[in-house]
Amino acid sequence: MQPHDKLFTPGPVEVSAKTMAAFSRPMIGHRGGAFKNLYRDIHPRLQALFYTGQPVFLSTTSAWGVMEGSIRNLAGRSVLCCMCGAFSDKWLDVARRCGKDAEPLQVEWGKHIYPKELDRALASGKFDTVTLIHNETSTGVMNPLPEICCTLAKYPDVVLILDTVSSFSAMKIDMDALGIDVMLTGSQKALALPPGFSLFSVSEKAFSRAEKQKDRGYYLDFLEFKKQQEGWMTPTTPSIGHIFALQSKLEDIFEEGLDARYNRHQRTNALVHDWVQNAGFDFFAEENFRSKTLTCVANNKNIDVLAMAKALREKHHLVIDPGYGKRRGKTFRLSNMGDETEETVSHLLACLDDVLR
Ligand SMILES: Cc1ncc(COP(=O)(O)O)c(C=O)c1O
Known part of the structure; x- marks a missing residue:
């Protein structure tokens, strides 16, 4: 491959040459035996990564397609949107644009969702659907999923739609044990595709809800996905290149081993955390609720973040994110997702030291 600027942004991330080679394999038809064999081959490993016995679906949309599709398939009475950053905030807007009655459960950016507040809101009996982002990529906050799922277990008529876009495959998220109804993720984060x-899985409870739902549309109708998956197909022509790339990535993931993969993300994340503290920066996300896949650094030293990111790109061919939306320049984000190792993350941190000097 030509030398290129390497992405340490919290998605998209660097895609390996092996994955790119799989992505560009010669095409196959999506209704033939070769495709069915491909889907059949990857499916058990996808279920293992989702920790589910439910079918796992392949969606040729970015994550927002499934996020919006989940609302269309499931939201009946009213949606409660847990909001703690740019992506979770936007879900409220998306639910309303789908014509649904939706209300916020909002905390300040940098804070996590409080299970007690969720409990209070659900006790009103108004809501039948909850949206939650596990790892809010804009702020670097990881929400307390087990505690939140414990709260939700008190409300069996409520379905939980969980976005694991920036945490999936970097840590264990046990869909079935936690009682998650829709779990979805995107390709360009920890999967490094x-x-x-995007990928998603749906509980039996959520399928039953979808059956009663009018206006599910076609492209993202969960029941169409279910029917087609039973014959190892997708409702419409999928991005076959992505599925070849996914097959190749699954080989890498299971060769490394899930625990080893999760531990690697922990270790590279800890390296970034040490660097933040040694360099005299603060964390934007509150303590005990920090992501394992990216770090949102608070610019308490008032450096010129954009100049730093530019120097890093020009001098070292490394790309970081200079803060999301309204936090641009006031924060910056460093990713340790995907294939990164202690060696590559240490290199990024040394280059950051160099441009900050
Ligand atoms: C947590 C989270 N959810 C949703 C999205 C939206 O993903 P996409 O733009 O790929 O649809 C992102 C993208 O960064 C994200 O980080």
């Missing part, structure tokens, strides 16, 4: 593709 090209962007534009």
Whole structure:
């Protein structure tokens, strides 16, 4: 491959040459035996990564397709949107644009969702659907999923739609044990695939809800996905290149081993955390609720973040994110997702030291 600027942004991330080679394999038809064999081959490993016995679906949309599709398939009475950053905030807007009655459960950016507040809101009996982002990529906050799922278990008529876009495959998220109804992720984060593709799984409870739902549409109708998956197909022509790339990535993931993979993300994340503290920066996300896959650094030293990111790109061919939306320049984000190792993350941190000097 030509020398290129390497992405340490919290998605998209660097895609390996092996994955890119799989992505560009010669095409196959999506209704033939070769495709069915491909889907059949990857499915048990996808179920293992989702920790589910439910079918796992392949969606040729970015994550927002499934996020919006989940609302269309499931939201009946009213949606409660847990909001703690740019992506979770936007879900309220998306639910309302789908014509649903939706209300916020909002905390300040940098804070996590409080299970007690969720409990209070659900006790009103108004809501039948909850949206939650496990790892809010804009702020670097990881929400307390087991505690939140414990609260939700008190409300069996409520379905939980969980976005694991920036945490999936970097840590264990046990869909079935936690009682998650829709769990979705995107391709371009910890899976280190090209962007534009997503994966999701749906509980029996959520399928029953979808059956009663009018206006599910077609492209993202969960029941169409279910029917087609039973014959190892997708409702419409999928991005076959992504599925070849996914097959190759699953080989890498299971060769490394799930625990080893999760531990690697922990270790590279700890390296970034040490660097933040040694360099005299603060964390934007509150303590005990920090992501394991990216770090949102608070610019308490008032450096010129954009100049730092530019120098890093020009001098070292490394790309970081200079803060999301309204936090641009006031924070910056460093990713340790995907294939990164202690060696590559240490290199990033040394280059950051160099441009900050
Ligand atoms: C947590 C989270 N959810 C949703 C999205 C939206 O993903 P996409 O733009 O790929 O649809 C992102 C993208 O960064 C994200 O980080």
